[in-house]
Amino acid sequence: MVTEYRPQLGGDGDKNGALLRALLNESEPGRLVLPAGSYPISGGLVLTDSWSLSGSGATLWRAEAEQAALIHILGSGVAVTDLTLELPDSSPGPHDGAEWTAITIGRYFYTDKPQWIERITVDRVVVRRVGRCAANNITLIGAVRDARFTNLQVHGGGTAFIAHWGAVGNGVSDITGHSLHPHHFQVDGLRVYDAFEAFCLSSVHDVEVRNVQCEGVEIGFRLLPGDNTDRYNENGADSGINQRLLIHNCDIGWCGDLYAIRVAGWGRSEVDGAVTTRAFVDLGLRDVTVRPLPVMVGSRPPRQGRRPIVVEDAGSVDLNDVRVLT
16 A cells, blocks of 8 residues: 655755655655645755655745756656646756756666666656746657656747657766667656747657647757767667657747758767767657747847748658648
8 A cells, every 4th residue: 555645844944845755754655745835945855666646736846946856756656647836047067967957757867787777657747947048948869768747838949848868977078888769758747838948859769749839938848869869878889879760749829030940960069079960760840830920039130031930950850741831
């Protein structure tokens, strides 16, 4: 029988954070159910194996930007459902995509080859930030597989949902072991408003993203091979990276000045600067609509000669009913 925990929260963010962390660290895994209401929280919550976190009618919010993810999933068999998470404007560095987030699943860098995190569910979660900023909202990174993300709503921030490779090493220029690539996951139902980007998939395989609607995004989505393509994967060319991706039923209200969709098969390594390519195999973009809106990026001029859809060294891409409205 699964144990259920129902903590009482109040108006002190430090106390709320300390209470929830103590419960997660010291109790047997079970169902952590938050009370309805809006509660400040400082620090982050780490969910290890077999925890679930839910709170129909509950909002957790941060008064100040913090580097730690508000919710960090580092175990298998974890579910986060029925929550609203509110974060302020944050300014992470160029390689801090797994930090400053609302939810992060996995890690970017590992000291040794890790165990895979799997059987993850994130459902009916709302993320809100004040305006666009550089911080991602939901990040899936490194050794994670078999995950399902459904009924997500994101307002503001950087990329609403990003999936990205991880590796054994100390940083992007100091990779010492194998790279690790999220796979076998699905995003079904993503609503994005006034964010920098709806979603980005970098160096993944066996993925489906469907039922996406976004309004006022500078970029709809990017599909990338990662800056090291498959150079550090233990299976090399047989890694499966960039294979079996399906993106369908997407409506993009595009307000940017660069491109609405980018599919690129090349990457430049920050280890040694080498440029390598990894063509996509069995990539389908189906029933995708780009609706150009007035440019809303600072004081930049309107688009002139910009292509809304950019495909670079990507191999064979199935563009079935992909259209740009005029």
